[in-house]
Amino acid sequence: MQVGILRGMELTRELEKAEPSGALLDLLAGLDLDALSADERVTVTILARKIKAFADYVELTVLRSVEDTAELAMAITEPEQTVARRKELTEDLRTLPRLMDQLRQGRLDLRRLEAVRDRVRNLPSVALITEVEDTLVEAAPGLTHSQLGRRTTALVAQADPTGYEQRHQKAKAERRVEIRPLPDGMAQLTAVLPAVEARMVHDLLCADAKDLPTDERTTDQKRADAFLDRFLGQAKERDVRVHVTISMETLMGLTEDPALLEGYGPISADTARELAMDGIWRAILLDEHDHADTIGKHTYRPGQRLKELVGVRAGNICSAPGCTRPIQEGDHVTPWPKGHTTLPNLKGLCTRHHHLKHDTHKATVDNDGTLHWTTPLNRSYTTTPHKY
Template sequence: MEEIVRELEGREPCGALFDLLAGVRVADLTEDQKVTVYILARKIEAVAGAIQLEVLNAVEDLTELGMAASEPERALGRRKEFSEVVETLPRLFDQLRRGEIDARRLEVVHERIRHLPESAMASRVEESLVEVASGLNRNQLARRVTKLVAEVDPEGYGRRCQRAKAERRVEFKPLPDGMAQLKAVLGAVEARMAYGLLNQDVAELPSDERTTDQKRADAFLDRFLATTAERQVQVNVTIPIETLIGLTEDPGLLDGYGPIPAEMARELAMQGPWRGILLDEYRHAAAISTKRYRPTAPMREMVKAHGGGVCTAPGCCNPIRELDHVIPWPKGKTTATQLKGLCSWHHRRKHDNYAVTLDESGAAHWTTPHGREYTTRPHQY
């Protein structure tokens, strides 16, 4: 095997370089060699990312691609938008292809130039970045690009800042170990003011064992939850009866998040009404049937419980928006297992040219237009 030396760091990515990395035993490397291997691995990763972007830029059917990669189609759609850089930022894309910059830095440039009204403006920004991008970290590059965009299109930049306020939102993202992230996208001025206010709250707190980050999080909750004491917020928790009565410590399932500790689930279960769910031999939510075409409200709840609350198309993690008869009604009965919860997009795609069948365990078998087959199974509690 070729020796790991610093001179390799200047080599362009190639198959031989990949083979060299594939045979490396990190435990046998010196500290300096570990740095070299890390740099080379980043180059190979950049090349692989560039190839994916080229493919995405040339592919039209993201449903087929999402199922093949077990990747949410919405995420692929965002990456396809990013793949515009193949054509709009060709010189920076070539740097990605050579491993000189990574995809995250190229994405920082793309998201700031994508709304420029003229391609010539984007080219001017790119021209100013080609010589310096590889030496800047992501935050430094973001500030540089924002400044350049404001300079090449000052009036348009002002208008876009005003329009961007329509994109303000709050997002919820599950994290491991009973935690979650609540992210607010706000106007820069308002966000900076809110952050400064939280820092003032932290400064007024007494010294204790909490870190500054912990105090800031607590200050946020104090400000936010203090105004909601009189409101009723519905939170759905699924908990096995054995856990509820303390015989086991199996986790509960918090809707929109996932598993939570048994003690936390029991505490939440004691605070609201209950609804029983009967499980079959596969530990899937059992069916509630009706002869009516339009499913009843309890049945809609059961279908969502059956799928764990998310779209049952392969690779999709969007919330259920619509119910679909796998076997078209009236031949297909309106039951919780024969109904599948889908997001609006995959409901439409199913009725285009994607075939779906069910087996006796409730698993859905999807066949794509290219003849690929994928299986999704009901949520197991």
């Protein structure tokens, strides 16, 4: 969109497609922010984030040529170590020129760009980084920070499986527990653990919290109390399973493609094969789009198998746009009996989005499982089944 056109335009959704510019900033500066409608607030937020992304691009590009970091640190009232680390970031981003350009265009924010940089920075060659960027460049603007991080992790593991496993073992050696004082007589206890064990601990606490009596406590409070009960030896014994999806080729050692740990994302092939040695296996057949299509029979009744397949097809993540919560409830997109109990019409949602879908949001589904959401402001968003 041309800058000249922006000058004569009112605040409309069409502006959300515009690249950052002085005219766009002038437009926002002249608005009465308290008088905006609900839909205009969404538009203004999008435009403000575009301008912020462009400002980050300018700062990083300029910082790349700064030699005296002490001078700059004094000018912007930041520790010199912070400025130096920021300068290191600019060097890493040289290897991601197209994603960097999306930052300039306001299509990608710095936080998501850093998520990619943190995962590709240890790849052994620029060629491999470019290979990952090739796959991400179209999808990145439409992914959340968490989704982009998971997608990049999987691509890095595919591009350099041996190095990925080596980095995992190095990171595993740095596992630790830390405590940080907080105000008001509280403290934060943090454990850095391998993903599989961390997932097991979390699921164990969730199961413990679910068994606690109904009272005024929130779920977070119950999990915290369950943690203390279990750590202090007051919790009951419980079996916990983690769900890992691995290709047959990787299971047989023919490839080193990463596996998918439910609720976390990609894990190394070696870790997945180690888990599979003592695990219960279930066959999953994929369609031509690499979406889960059929799940093998085991000991569950058909209704349970279909419910499990619904979760697998979504990567066990809520099917609402941008949501990264685990599936908590099942839903017929087209309500039963008009909508049938079939794989495309069944979706797994978190409790929050399940309520929204029935109260204020609308959803329709295509035969291939693509889900179309419409918000109260008549904005449309699309989600697709997880691609394995």
